[in-house]
Each structure stands twice: as C-alpha cells, then as structure tokens.
Amino acid sequence: MTQSHDQHTEHIAVDDPIIEVRDASVTYDEGTSYVLDGVSLDLGRGEILGVVGESGSGKSMLASALLDAVPDPGLLSGTIEYHPDSGAATDILELDTEDLRALRWEEISMVFQGAMSSFNPTMSLRKHFVETLEAHDEDVEAGMDRAHELLEDLYLEPDRVLSSYPHELSGGMQQRALIALSLVLEPEVLVMDEPTAALDLLMQRSILLLLDDLKEKYDLTMLFITHDLPLVAALADRMAIMYAFRLIEIGQTEEIINHAAHPYTRALLNSTPNLDAPLEEMRPIEGQSPAPINMPDGCAYHPRCPLAEDQCRTEVPDFHIVAGDHGSACFNWRESYDEIELVHLDDGERAIPEGDRQ
Amino acid sequence: MNSYFVKRTGRAILTIWLVMTLTFGMIRLIPGGPIEMLRARLIRQGVDPSRIDAIVQTYKQDPTPVYVEYYEYVTSLLSGNMGQSFYYQEPVSALIVDALPWTVFVMVTATILLFVIAILLGALMAYHEGTAFDTVASSASILLSSIPFYVLAIGFVVVLSYQFGLFPARYRVGPGVEPGFTVQFLSNAIYHAALPIASVVLTQAGLQALAMRGNSIQVLGEDFVRVARLRGLSDRRIAVRYVGRNAILPMYTGFLTLIGFNIGGSVILEQVFTYPGIGYYMYQALINRDYALMMGVFLIITTTLVVSVYIADLTYGLIDPRVQSGGQSEAY
Numbered sequence A: 001m002t003q004s005h006d007q008h009t010e011h012i013a014v015d016d017p018i019i020e021v022r023d024a025s026v027t028y029d030e031g032t033s034y035v036l037d038g039v040s041l042d043l044g045r046g047e048i049l050g051v052v053g054e055s056g057s058g059k060s061m062l063a064s065a066l067l068d069a070v071p072d073p074g075l076l077s078g079t080i081e082y083h084p085d086s087g088a089a090t091d092i093l094e095l096d097t098e099d100l101r102a103l104r105w106e107e108i109s110m111v112f113q114g115a116m117s118s119f120n121p122t123m124s125l126r127k128h129f130v131e132t133l134e135a136h137d138e139d140v141e142a143g144m145d146r147a148h149e150l151l152e153d154l155y156l157e158p159d160r161v162l163s164s165y166p167h168e169l170s171g172g173m174q175q176r177a178l179i180a181l182s183l184v185l186e187p188e189v190l191v192m193d194e195p196t197a198a199l200d201l202l203m204q205r206s207i208l209l210l211l212d213d214l215k216e217k218y219d220l221t222m223l224f225i226t227h228d229l230p231l232v233a234a235l236a237d238r239m240a241i242m243y244a245f246r247l248i249e250i251g252q253t254e255e256i257i258n259h260a261a262h263p264y265t266r267a268l269l270n271s272t273p274n275l276d277a278p279l280e281e282m283r284p285i286e287g288q289s290p291a292p293i294n295m296p297d298g299c300a301y302h303p304r305c306p307l308a309e310d311q312c313r314t315e316v317p318d319f320h321i322v323a324g325d326h327g328s329a330c331f332n333w334r335e336s337y338d339e340i341e342l343v344h345l346d347d348g349e350r351a352i353p354e355g356d357r358q
Numbered sequence B: 001m002n003s004y005f006v007k008r009t010g011r012a013i014l015t016i017w018l019v020m021t022l023t024f025g026m027i028r029l030i031p032g033g034p035i036e037m038l039r040a041r042l043i044r045q046g047v048d049p050s051r052i053d054a055i056v057q058t059y060k061q062d063p064t065p066v067y068v069e070y071y072e073y074v075t076s077l078l079s080g081n082m083g084q085s086f087y088y089q090e091p092v093s094a095l096i097v098d099a100l101p102w103t104v105f106v107m108v109t110a111t112i113l114l115f116v117i118a119i120l121l122g123a124l125m126a127y128h129e130g131t132a133f134d135t136v137a138s139s140a141s142i143l144l145s146s147i148p149f150y151v152l153a154i155g156f157v158v159v160l161s162y163q164f165g166l167f168p169a170r171y172r173v174g175p176g177v178e179p180g181f182t183v184q185f186l187s188n189a190i191y192h193a194a195l196p197i198a199s200v201v202l203t204q205a206g207l208q209a210l211a212m213r214g215n216s217i218q219v220l221g222e223d224f225v226r227v228a229r230l231r232g233l234s235d236r237r238i239a240v241r242y243v244g245r246n247a248i249l250p251m252y253t254g255f256l257t258l259i260g261f262n263i264g265g266s267v268i269l270e271q272v273f274t275y276p277g278i279g280y281y282m283y284q285a286l287i288n289r290d291y292a293l294m295m296g297v298f299l300i301i302t303t304t305l306v307v308s309v310y311i312a313d314l315t316y317g318l319i320d321p322r323v324q325s326g327g328q329s330e331a332y
Helices: A059-066 A097-106 A125-135 A140-153 A158-162 A171-183 A201-218 A229-233 A253-259 A263-271 A310-314 A333-339 B002-029 B034-044 B049-059 B066-078 B092-127 B132-145 B149-163 B183-220 B223-230 B235-272 B278-287 B291-319
Strands: A017-027 A034-044 A048-052 A075-082 A108-111 A189-193 A221-226 A238-243 A246-252 A319-323 A326-328
Touching: A017 A059, A034 A048, A034 A059, A034 A075, A034 A221, A034 A238, A034 A246, A048 A059, A048 A229, A059 A075, A059 A108, A059 A189, A059 A221, A097 A108, A108 A171, A125 A140, A125 A158, A125 A171, A125 B235, A140 A158, A140 A171, A140 A201, A171 A201, A201 A221, A221 A229, A229 A253, A238 A253, A238 A263, A246 A253, A246 A263, A246 A319, A253 A319, A253 A326, A263 A333, B002 B066, B002 B291, B034 B049, B092 B132, B092 B183, B092 B235, B092 B278, B092 B291, B132 B183, B149 B183, B149 B235, B183 B235, B223 B235, B235 B278, B235 B291, B278 B291
Parallel strands: A048 A221, A048 A238, A108 A189, A189 A221
Antiparallel strands: A017 A034, A017 A075, A238 A246, A246 A326, A319 A326
C-alpha cells in the first residue's frame, strides 16, 4: 500500500485567496442529512474557478452559501471568510443583516440559472438597475452610466434594453442583461450558478467569451457552476469537482482534464459526449448518485467505484496531494490512473479540443 | 391594438342588442299582464263587474303587429325613453336615474372594500403561511364564503335592526334628511347602507382573500423575489412592487366583473333591506307585472355587467405590461 506515503490535507490552499470556505455544511433537518457536506475551498483573487457536478450534487447550495443565501429553512454552518482588497477579513456567516445586505451585490454578486425568472415581469429593466443602485445608496446617474457601459460590453443596445420589459427580450439578451445587473455595483466576486443552462449552444459559447472579456476588464474573480464539464474547461483556470454534496477533486484545469486522479472525475470525463468520439466509446457511469437522506458511509462514491475497498466503505477520504495544488479525495488515486483509462486520451485526442481553450 | 379595440366594442354592442331583443321577447311570454293584475285587484276590492269592464276598457289598446312594437321599442330605447311604469305612474328612466346611483354607491363601495380587505388579509396569510394565524384566517374565509349574502343580510336585519335597534332596517336615508353635500346627509346615507355593504363584504371577501393568498405564495416562491432580496431591496419594496403587484394583477379582471355581478345581485339584497335601488324596483316590477320597469331595470343590470367586462378587457393592457391588449386577456 502506497497510501502511507501520501500527503494529506483538509483543503487545497491558494496563495492569495479572496474567499476561504472552511467546512461549509447545509442541513435541512438539523443534522441528520446534509445537502452540502463539509466543503472547504479557496477562491483565488482574480481566478475563474469552475465547479462541476451532477444535478443534485450540492453545487447550487455552495453558490448560495457564498452569499449566505441558502433557501429557508436550510441551516448553514462552517466559516466563509471574505478577504477584501484592503482591510480585515470578515466571516460572511457572522455578519449582521445590514452588513450582509451591503456585502451582497457590492462585494459578492450572483447570476442565477434562470435569467427569465430573475426579473420582475411587471417592471422595466431600467427600474431593476435604478432600484438596485438606490438600495445601496449609490449615485444613480453614475451607476446608470456604468450600466450603459456594461450593456454595451455585452453587445446589447443599452437604451433599447433598459426601456424594455423582461418578456420583450430573448433568453440570451435577458441572461446578458442579468450579468450586467449583477455587475452594476462593481463587485469583486461574481458567482454564477449555471448561467448558460437554458441557452442554446451558440449563445453559451458567446456568453463564455464575453465573460472572459468582462473578467479582464473589471478585474473580477469568478466562481462558475455548471454540470457541463467541457464548457467550463474552456473558461476556468482551476476546476473543482463535486459529488454527493462533497468536494472530491480540485486542481488546475489542465491537470484535471489530463490527469484526473479521482475515479469519479475520470468516469465523468469518459461519460462526456463528444461528437468526434464513436458511440462505443461513450462510458456512462453505472448506478446513481446518492440522495441526501441515504448517504453511504465512508466515501460517497464507493458503491459505484471499481476501486472501492474496505477503507473506502468506512472512512471519508481527505485530499491527497496528487501534484502541486492538485488534490483528490481518494485513497486509491494512484490506482485510478491504471484502472480507469481516459478514452479520449487513448485516441491521442483530448476531451476538450485545443482550439476551444482561451 | 385598433382591431382589438374595434372587436371588443363591437362585441359589447352586439351583446347589449341581444339582451334588448331577448328582454322584449321573453317578457311577452310571461302569462298575465298589467290588465289582468288590475282586474284581479278591482275584483278583490269588490268593484261591480260591469264597472271593471269599463275601467279595463280604457287601458286596452288596439293590437299592433309585433315588428311594429319591436321597432318602436328599439327606437324609443335609443332615445332614452324606456316607457311609463304602469305601477308607479312615472317614466321608467326617471325611476332608474333616481335609483341607480344608490345601488352603484352600495355595490361599488362594497366591492372595493371587500377587495382591499381581501388583498391585505391574503397577503398577510401568505407571509405567515402555515402559522396558526394562517389556519384560522383561511378557515374563517372559507366559512364566511359559504354563507349566502342574503342569509347574512336577513340575520343582520333580525338581530342588529329589530333586536338591538342598532341599524336602520329600511330606506336610503332617514325621514326628513334633505339630500345634499352635508355631513348629516352623507353620514345618514352611510348609516343606512352599512348593513347591506357589510353583508356583501363579509360573504365575498373570504374567497378573494384565499385567491390573493394563493397568488402571493406562488409569487413569493419565484426566483425574482429571491434575486430582489439578494440585491438588497427593502422588504417593504419587495412586498409592494414584487409580491403585491404580481399577485394582485390576476385579480383585476375579477374585480371589475364582480362589480357588475353585484349590481345584478342587488335584486335580493335591496329587497331584504327595503333599500330603493334598482334591484328593489326590479322586484316590485316583477310582482306587479310592470313590464316597462322590468325591462328597464333588466337592461340596466345587463348593460352594467357588459360594460364592466368591456372596461376590464380594454384596460388590462394598461396595467400589465406583458399584455399589449393582444386578445389573450379577454375576460369572457
């Protein structure tokens, strides 16, 4: 057994974190089951971190937790420290109502998955911007100038969009207008919960390109949540993989795509449909991910994992350092390289075509 | 927009014309008539049969063909002449002009009041969904809605008017009160209208409150309310502009049509309270076989309903930006 020589850690740290999440958990029934289970994660200043997971793996919960906005009656525990550019770090979960109200949107902003349902249907877009500025005691005129510029950056006609009602805009326009609205108070961090899920492929691609430009121009840090692994691989600096409400692997995007060390991540990469790959090479993952009320002991993936052994069934693995800042929550990560081959790599092809990388 | 406007206007006019024609036809199918009524009354009074024949003869007219009658009926209606009330010996239009404002006063006040109460109560129930308050208020709403308004009205007359003498049991104002914009007249009118209004409000507010509760709970679960909270908007603004507005909008059409229906419902209510509005005259016309008055009131009641639906159709687009009076918003 080689495990004894492994380096373990509770979390993979980064040099200059803007948000440090430690042991964040969300429960809806006072501790018998968790919909976010002890997630520890650093978000580096100025990076794009892609969080990938299946539906119901807790990724939206993680996004809500970053703004202390877990839907009622969920209970959020742990610490979430925010490090502003200057000044002392604050634990978001300790803030009082007024400070939390100021932090949201001014420092950490969020784009939800359904842009169509994120706007009040009986109010014009301009009202949405104005009332947001007013609620945060901002200068409305200067703020609206910023809104104009943001909308232009997103290739929208500011005057037309601002005087429209939500239903008068297409899905892609609403999504871009929502991004502009989330950036109007010049936040440091933008959390995006499946911002492109409801859009067609072309629109997804163009919004991703726009996000990259916005990130450079406004010096943003982004947390991008999606179930679409190839999509986020084209955008993110680092990737974090979630399975059954826990974080199971994190590392540089290159590392994850080419040297994923967790059996689940490797299986996920192999199950990603690719037009270039023949159908026989598609490898769906057998079985189903567990429900929060029926979590297996030990590693949550063990019932589906070909490498599972006794230790996996009793003990929850912490992060094993694979290389540098690449950590994998698996006891048998070394074996996974041999046991689960990445099909796309075998063909000399990558899961993500080179041309799509920014 | 224009073709929609023309279409709705045309349909409203067609409906009113149909009502006019049906009224004309149906009332001629009712057996008996004012002459029979008069003869019966004279017999009861013990008048000599030969004299009865002579009296009746003076009211008899030469039979005219139906189409001539219909033509005269329509043309005089269009010139505002609804004929002479046989029973009251007054022009029908004069009776209606005198009575309609009182009915409108009672019913419009009641409908506005019941909607204001329903909206506030419904929103409160939604915000406190699942609490004891919600349970009690919902049960009370269902209970009150299941009581017909005339049952409550009779209860009010018996208990509050006759037993305790707290409220008047009849008439628009007390004897000797001069009409005019005086405090005495206005307060007296409200005092007399209080029980009719209360019986409508109490029996109809519950259903609307439950509708408002349902709408509000649905809106409270919408993403845009959650996003608005994250954007830091005040609870008050979210309650009014986000939840309130989106929950009330679907009730607007119901509000206008309920005004129309309630004016029709005044027939029974005004009879219970002996409140001389158009509903009271309708009843009097029915028992006295007063065709002209019956037709007049019937026309006014149906026209009110048609007009309130028409207004709802035309104005919905103004209050809901999603509807450009496109046609999907038709009330009926």
